[in-house]
Amino acid sequence: MISSVAGYLASLALLAGVLVWLARRYPQWPLFRWLPPIVLTYLCAMLLAASGIWAINDAQTRAYAEIKRLLVPAMILLLLLQCRLGQLLRLGPRLLAAFALAAGGIMLGCVVAFVLFRSALGEGAWGVFATLAGSWLGGTANMVAVQAALEVPEADLGYALLVDSIDYSLWLMLLLALVPFAPRFNAWARARSLLPPPADDATLAQSTAGESQLLLLAGVGLLGAVVSDQLGQWLGGQGFFTVSVVRILAVTAIGLALAYTPLARLSGSDNLASALLYLMVATIASRTSFADLASAPLYLVAGLVILLVHGAIMLVAARLLRLDLFTCGVASLANIGGVASAPILAAAYSRQLVPVGVLMALLGYVVGTAGGLLVGRVLMGLGGVET
Known part of the structure; x- marks a missing residue:
């Protein structure tokens, strides 16, 4: 049994690192085709926690709290360094409108799913749908x-991760399967394909990061986390805008502001943020168990309901606004799949459109946290949760 804080953190980092390395080294393994490394990291950490490998004493509990307090804001800041709002606005009004409608469909779908399944899942389901x-x-x-x-319970994040992985995979397969039917869809929607010119690939590419760049980025990320934490202590209070909510909103604003500084030109911020993400997911999973995931099948069905609501709104929008299938599909996947999959769908239409998919997915990083908090606030009100 590992009882020290150093051993606890080292084992979590090693677990995440090994799984990511295996996924990159052996992408042909069927396991990695169905379960991405982020989900495997969560499941394996839960298995280890159930086996009693970690003592989960007071020292480790304090370390867990400090990790969440500092590393989550640092991760958000590093991700947002590449998100220049001016560059995102170059996508044009049609693509931005499609993205907004796709996001609205997801938010409405979460509300619908919560109302339909609340009695079966319990009042705490609001946290799962908010994180999802x-x-x-x-x-x-x-x-x-x-x-x-x-401050959603750790087990609820496990539900959200499973729904995110399995239901998203089904949605991605559907959107890719629809690509050959684009002409028919466009004729039905009376679509006017007015795609903007692709963004300059040079603005999206990053060179290999050196140790000086990584150290500087790590320092900036941690300093931003400390500043946002202090702002949370000063401005946070009772009700919805607690210390933790203000902390996340503050670091989002700081990250967007720093995107206009020379720091945005440093390479490696996305890789460093991804490393922090895997460490955070492994740490959260170490605090839960499989017994907490008894309602997983019902949550998977609820996730499909969210996608159905989202898809219905996109179909109506396509007909009313004359949006082509590419615009609808990439806007949808930029929300649900993010940077990892929106460019894949864009490339299925034309390789020249890959930067469009990347930029739309980056827009999701900007609105994702605030949108999730808004959904959480609405669901808390519907569920009668005191704020």
Whole structure:
């Protein structure tokens, strides 16, 4: 049994690192085709926790609290360094409108699913749908940020991760399967394909990061976390805008501001943020168990309901606004799949459109956390949860 804080953190980092390395080294393994490394990290950490490998004493509990307090804001800040709002606005009004409608469909779907399944899942289901909204509006990093801000129980993040992985995979397969039917869809929607010119790939590419850049980025991320934590202590209070919520909102604003500084040109921020994300997911999973995931099948069905509501809104929008299938599909996947999959769908239409998918997915990082918090606030009100 590992009782020290150093051993606790080292084992979590090693677990996440090994799984990510295996996924990159052996992508052909069937396991990695169905379960991404982020989900495997969560499941394996739960298995180890159930086996009693960690003592989970007071020292480790304090370390867990400090990790969430500092590393989650640092991760959000590093992700947002690449998100220049001016660059995102170059996508044009049609793509931005499609993205907004896709996001609205996900938020409405979460409300519908909560109302339909609340009696079966219990009042605490609001936290699952809030964290899932954070992920399906932005990415897994936004999910973790919403979980930290709203202090959602660790087990509920496990539900959200499973729904995010399995239901998202089904949605991705559907959107890719629809690509050959684009002409028919566009004729039905009377679509006017007015795609903007692709963004310059040079603005999206990053060179290999050196140790000086990584150290500087790590320092900036941690300093931003400390500043946002202090702002949370000063401005946070009772009600919805607690210390943790203000902390996440503050670091989001700081990250967007720093995107206009020379720091944004440093390479490695996305890789460093991803490393922090895996460490955070492993740490959260170490505090839960499989016994807490008894309602997983019902949550998977609820996730499909969210996608059905989202898809129905996109179909109506396509008909009324004459949006082509590419615009609808990439806007949808930029929310639900993020940077990892929106460019894949864009490339299925044309390789020249990959930057469009990347930029739309980056927009999700900007709105994902705030959108998840908004959904959480609405669901708390519907569920009668005191704020």
